[in-house]
Amino acid sequence: MAKTPASKTTPPRMSDVAQLAGVSKMTVSRVLAGRSASESTRARVQRAIDELGYVADAAAGALSSGRSSFVAVLVPSLSSSNFSDTVSGLTAVLEPRGLELLIGDTDYSFDREERLVRQMLRHQPRCIALTGSQHTEATRALLQRSGVPVVEMWDLPAEPIDMSVGFSNVAAAREMVRHLAGKGYRRIGFLGGASELDRRGLDRLKGYQMELKALGLGAPRAVRLGDSPITMSHGGPAMAELLARWPDTQAVMCVSDMSAFGAIMECQRRGMRVPKDIAVAGFGNFEIASCCHPTITTVSVDAYGIGQRTGEAMLGALAAEESEHAGARRAVKTRIHYAVVPRESA
Amino acid sequence: MAKTPASKTTPPRMSDVAQLAGVSKMTVSRVLAGRSASESTRARVQRAIDELGYVADAAAGALSSGRSSFVAVLVPSLSSSNFSDTVSGLTAVLEPRGLELLIGDTDYSFDREERLVRQMLRHQPRCIALTGSQHTEATRALLQRSGVPVVEMWDLPAEPIDMSVGFSNVAAAREMVRHLAGKGYRRIGFLGGASELDRRGLDRLKGYQMELKALGLGAPRAVRLGDSPITMSHGGPAMAELLARWPDTQAVMCVSDMSAFGAIMECQRRGMRVPKDIAVAGFGNFEIASCCHPTITTVSVDAYGIGQRTGEAMLGALAAEESEHAGARRAVKTRIHYAVVPRESA
DNA sequence: TTGAAAGCGTTACCAG
DNA sequence: CTGGTAACGCTTTCAA
Numbered sequence: 001m002a003k004t005p006a007s008k009t010t011p012p013r014m015s016d017v018a019q020l021a022g023v024s025k026m027t028v029s030r031v032l033a034g035r036s037a038s039e040s041t042r043a044r045v046q047r048a049i050d051e052l053g054y055v056a057d058a059a060a061g062a063l064s065s066g067r068s069s070f071v072a073v074l075v076p077s078l079s080s081s082n083f084s085d086t087v088s089g090l091t092a093v094l095e096p097r098g099l100e101l102l103i104g105d106t107d108y109s110f111d112r113e114e115r116l117v118r119q120m121l122r123h124q125p126r127c128i129a130l131t132g133s134q135h136t137e138a139t140r141a142l143l144q145r146s147g148v149p150v151v152e153m154w155d156l157p158a159e160p161i162d163m164s165v166g167f168s169n170v171a172a173a174r175e176m177v178r179h180l181a182g183k184g185y186r187r188i189g190f191l192g193g194a195s196e197l198d199r200r201g202l203d204r205l206k207g208y209q210m211e212l213k214a215l216g217l218g219a220p221r222a223v224r225l226g227d228s229p230i231t232m233s234h235g236g237p238a239m240a241e242l243l244a245r246w247p248d249t250q251a252v253m254c255v256s257d258m259s260a261f262g263a264i265m266e267c268q269r270r271g272m273r274v275p276k277d278i279a280v281a282g283f284g285n286f287e288i289a290s291c292c293h294p295t296i297t298t299v300s301v302d303a304y305g306i307g308q309r310t311g312e313a314m315l316g317a318l319a320a321e322e323s324e325h326a327g328a329r330r331a332v333k334t335r336i337h338y339a340v341v342p343r344e345s346a
Numbered sequence: 347m348a349k350t351p352a353s354k355t356t357p358p359r360m361s362d363v364a365q366l367a368g369v370s371k372m373t374v375s376r377v378l379a380g381r382s383a384s385e386s387t388r389a390r391v392q393r394a395i396d397e398l399g400y401v402a403d404a405a406a407g408a409l410s411s412g413r414s415s416f417v418a419v420l421v422p423s424l425s426s427s428n429f430s431d432t433v434s435g436l437t438a439v440l441e442p443r444g445l446e447l448l449i450g451d452t453d454y455s456f457d458r459e460e461r462l463v464r465q466m467l468r469h470q471p472r473c474i475a476l477t478g479s480q481h482t483e484a485t486r487a488l489l490q491r492s493g494v495p496v497v498e499m500w501d502l503p504a505e506p507i508d509m510s511v512g513f514s515n516v517a518a519a520r521e522m523v524r525h526l527a528g529k530g531y532r533r534i535g536f537l538g539g540a541s542e543l544d545r546r547g548l549d550r551l552k553g554y555q556m557e558l559k560a561l562g563l564g565a566p567r568a569v570r571l572g573d574s575p576i577t578m579s580h581g582g583p584a585m586a587e588l589l590a591r592w593p594d595t596q597a598v599m600c601v602s603d604m605s606a607f608g609a610i611m612e613c614q615r616r617g618m619r620v621p622k623d624i625a626v627a628g629f630g631n632f633e634i635a636s637c638c639h640p641t642i643t644t645v646s647v648d649a650y651g652i653g654q655r656t657g658e659a660m661l662g663a664l665a666a667e668e669s670e671h672a673g674a675r676r677a678v679k680t681r682i683h684y685a686v687v688p689r690e691s692a
Numbered sequence: 693t694t695g696a697a698a699g700c701g702t703t704a705c706c707a708g
Numbered sequence: 709c710t711g712g713t714a715a716c717g718c719t720t721t722c723a724a
Contacts, residue, residue, distance in 0.1 A: 011492070013717065024695050029719060036693060053491040058468040059408040060717035063700050068405065079430040087424060091451065100465060103449045105437065119446060122404040145399040146357070232637040261637070268639045288634070291578040291607070293614045359701065370711045375703060382709060406701035409716050 012052040021048035032056060062124065071314060072102040072120040072128040074113055076198070080229045082284055082303040083131065086153060089307020090129065097315065099126065106131070108197045108228045114139045121146050127314040133157030133164075134199045149317035151310045154200060156335065163317065163332040165309045169200045172299050172338045173207025174214075176253055176281055179297070179340045181215050185251035185279055188212065189221035191238040191263055192255035198228035201255045204283060208253055221246045230255060235262020236269075243270075249278060251346060257282035257289040260296050264345060279346035294344035301338045309334045358398040367394035378402060408470065417660060418448045418466040418474040420459055422544070426575045428630055428649040429477065432499060435653020436475065443661065445472065452477070454543045454574045460485045467492050473660040479503030479510075480545045495663035497656045500546060502681065509663065509678040511655045515546045518645050518684045519553025520560075522599055522627055525643070525686045527561050531597035531625055534558065535567035537584040537609055538601035544574035547601045550629060554599055567592045576601055581608020582615075589616075595624060597692060603628035603635040606642050610691065625692035640690035647684045655680045 018025045021044045031037050031045040048054075062068040071094055075083035091101055102125060104116040114136045120128065121142060128148050133155040143150050143161055150162040157164055180188055190208045193201050209220050223242045226234035238259065242249060254260035260282030267274050274280050274294055282289055285300035313332045364371045367390045377383050377391040394400070408414040417440055421429035437447055448471060450462040460482045466474065467488060474494050479501045481489075489496050489507055496508040503510050526534050536554045539547050555566050569588045572580035584605065588595060600606035606628030613620050620626050620640055628635055631646035659678045 015717085025718080026695060026720095027693085030694085033719090038693065041693080053487070055464065055467045055488070055492070057409070057470065057717055059405040059414060059470065060700090061719070062405040063403070063409050063702085064717075064719040066700070066719090078424060078433060079427050081425050084425040084430065088451070101449075103447075105434070118401065121401045124403065124405065141399070142401075146401070232633055236637070261634075265637055265639050287577055287579060288607075291582070291611055292638075293611050361701085371702080372704095372711060373709085376710085379703090384709065387709080403701055406716090407703070409718085410701075410703040412703090412716070 012054045014054070014056065017045065017048045017052055017054045020052065021045045068124045068126065069098055069100050070102045070120075070123050070125040071099045072104065072117075072123075072125040074104045074106050074116055074120075074129065075131050076106050076108045077229045078103070078105045081286055082301070085303035086131075086307040086310070089304040089309075090311045091307070092304075093308050093311025094314065108195060110134065110136050110139070110197065114142070117142055121148070126318060127151065129153055129310050129314070130161075132199050133160070135161075149314060149321075151313050151332075153306050153310055155203075156333065160331065160333065163313045163334075165306055165313060165332075165334040165336060167301065167336045167338050169203035170207035170210065172283070172301075173204040173253070174211035175338075175340055176283070176299055177208055177211035177215070177217075179342065180251045180253060180279065180281060180346060181211075181217065183251075183279070183346065185346075186217055187221070187246070187248055187250045188217060189223070189242045189246060189249045189252040190254075191235065191242060191252060191259050192222065192224050193226050193228045193230035193234070194224045195226075195228045198230075201228055201230070204255050221249060230259050232258045232262035232265070235259035235264075236266035239263035239266040251275075251279035251281070253281045253283075255283060257284045257286040257296055257298050260298070260345070261288050261292055264292070264294070264296070274345050281346040285341055289341075289343070297343045297346035298341050299338050300341045302336060306336055309336065358400045360400070360402065363391065363394045363398055363400045366398065367391045414470045414472065415444055415446050416448045416466075416469050416471040417445045418450065418463075418469075418471040420450045420452050420462055420466075420475065421477050422452050422454045423575045424449070424451045427632055428647070431649035432477075432653035432656070435650040435655075436657045437653070438650075439654050439657025440660065454541060456480065456482050456485070456543065460488070463488055467494070472664060473497065475499055475656050475660070476507075478545050479506070481507075495660060495667075497659050497678075499652050499656050501549075502679065506677060506679065509659045509680075511652055511659060511678075511680040511682060513647065513682045513684050515549035516553035516556065518629070518647075519550040519599070520557035521684075521686055522629070522645055523554055523557035523561070523563075525688065526597045526599065526625065526627060526692060527557075527563065529597075529625070529692065531692075532563055533567070533592070533594055533596045534563060535569070535588045535592060535595045535598045536600075537581065537588060537598055537605050538568065538570050539572050539574045539576035539580070540570045541572075541574045544576075547574055547576070550601050567595060576605050578604045578608035578611070581605035581610075582612035585609035585612040597621075597625035597627070599627045599629075601629060603630045603632040603642055603644050606644070606691070607634050607638055610638070610640070610642070620691050627692040631687055635687075635689070643689045643692035644687050645684050646687045648682060652682055655682065 014025050014028050018028045106113040117139050129151045152164040155166040192205050223238045225238040264274050264280050282296045282298040285298045289296035289298045360371050360374050364374045377388050452459040475497045477500050498510040501512040538551050569584045571584040610620050610626050628642045628644040631644045635642035635644045
């Protein structure tokens with residue numbers, strides 16, 4: 001046991017509180033947990049706690065009770081507003097239940113995801129939320145062995161680990177192509193990221209390709225540039241390349257509103273009118289899509305809602321753990337709504 | 347898909363690993379910590395670990411050793427790219443040292459900050475980073491009593507709790523006013539949030555007012571609208587109000603690039619040219635400031651660097667804890683650079 | 693409603 | 709280099 005240096009006073013323990021209040025440790029523990037205790041006892045204990053500035057040790061509690069209050073969440077990027085919105089939704093649902101979020105940013109790396117999962121598993125989280133359906137084999141094995149309820153978010157996995165809350169990025173992209181085709185555009189391009197690690201981006205590209213073929217709109221015109229998350233800075237160069245290769249393009253569908261915005265800025269720089277000279281569509285319904293000029297036609301996805309639904313799925317799993325001792329829990333698969341939002345740009 | 351009910355077996359413990367490897371628990375513990383062990387022993391232990399899928403329990407380790415591997419960080423908003431960049435910078439410095447981030451979003455509420463500090467303190471974090479210099483009395487007391495090294499970020503507190511890494515938002519705002527005045531603008535307005543809780547925003551307003559007076563540029567023209575973080579959606583309405591009240595305004599300084607962007611969009615909607623008819627400046631040097639059209643004149647702040655410096659300050663404090671038993675640590679105060687970046691909009 | 697004892701799974705400490 | 713033993717601070721369990 002490490003001993004505190006002579007200079008530092010040891011922080012108060014539950015036994016100190018008990019002594020000051022003139023009760024046993026157990027009574028303090030019960031008061032803290034909000035369980036049965038007479039009013040007078042409760043008051044005395046609370047006063048002792050305040051006086052000493054006592055803060056219970058979560059590690060000791062977790063070890064003793066066999067359960068932590070952690071829930072782990074892994075997102076590919078915290079700086080993407082859609083994922084931080086998802087985290088907010090999760091927080092809103094879980095925090096009132098006394099659960100704490102252990103947030104991790106995988107930076108679109110599956111190896112990093114694996115490392116983070118391993119690390120977080122050490123804290124015995126009650127549940128784990130991952131983004132996407134693609135993971136390393138080791139990650140899957142770790143998760144499976146741990147027995148911790150898992151939610152995969154932002155996609156509908158063909159081979160889910162456990163629960164999932166998401167939508168088909170392929171289908172959503174196809175719907176956008178249909179929207180553009182419905183507007184009369186025939187020569188439609190696509191701007192996306194170059195990374196093979198962003199499965200949701202790849203699925204949108206795939207949806208674009210599939211629907212192009214289904215509608216007989218000719219060969220794909222796809223430019224892929226930059227690492228995920230592809231941002232507004234990538235949109236401009238990507239648009240430039242697209243126009244260089246296929247100058248007669250009539251509409252461009254982008255993997256996200258960020259790249260769409262960058263693409264539109266590039267058009268403005270060239271004196272091209274959007275959508276008159278070329279139409280541009282985004283994905284995600286980020287704030288910028290409704291704020292910029294022209295406003296951006298996009299696919300709205302309820303990112304915050306994904307977080308909420310994920311939280312609810314977790315609470316359900318935890319409740320099931322409580323009741324059914326032979327936890328034959330039903331795997332929850334929640335489909336999230338999306339919709340094409342027609343605006344000025346396409 | 348349901349989890350296999352039969353897999354309700356207890357996860358493996360260190361003693362299980364020890365038994366399988368034919369060594370003692372202590373040896374397993376040492377191998378895990380990367381301490382002295384013969385090569386053959388190490389190999390056997392590692393094989394046992396892999397075979398069993400053993401994951402060490404962090405709570406037990408923390409309890410036993412008296413130290414966790416957590417570092418707590420509280421930011422006002424995870425969805426603001428500047429703060430998520432700061433978190434990235436912190437991660438980059440701390441993760442290689444085996445420290446894990448406990449991230450909290452205070453949502454610009456001091457009460458929430460207090461609640462989160464209390465909660466995180468239960469996990470015995472090695473260090474805590476807060477955003478800003480304003481906190482509840484209870485928060486200060488909690489922190490003080492805990493003895494945990496604290497870093498206040500994004501500001502230079504007059505009464506620091508412990509260490510700090512930031513810059514003067516007042517001075518930065520004054521510099522921007524001087525820049526605008528230097529460009530010949532005399533009637534300069536300000537757009538900011540309405541919340542009294544965003545101290546950094548208030549400081550920028552204060553700097554604006556001070557420099558206006560110092561330069562004899564007349565009465566302030568400030569519009570305050572919306573809760574922090576003030577986003578692009580607030581910029582438009584705020585600009586509209588400013589123009590309604592002071593139609594002859596020549597330049598507008600915004601509390602952030604987000605609001606500046608919204609303001610510029612509003613100008614475009616009205617057919618006003620930026621900066622010809624009215625100049626607009628932002629703050630923060632967010633990505634959008636260099637991507638949009640016109641590009642936005644702003645104050646660049648190295649948000650990622652704030653995270654890095656904070657992490658380094660923490661490592662310094664931890665090293666000092668190790669060596670000096672009489673923990674008379676010197677309070678570190680790191681000043682972060684900022685600079686006006688002249689672009690097209692002003 | 694309250695208390696005493698027995699761990700929880702790990703690491704510190706000291707022997708060997 | 710390795711192993712036994714004793715905590716760590718709390719909650720569970722059972723008794724009063």
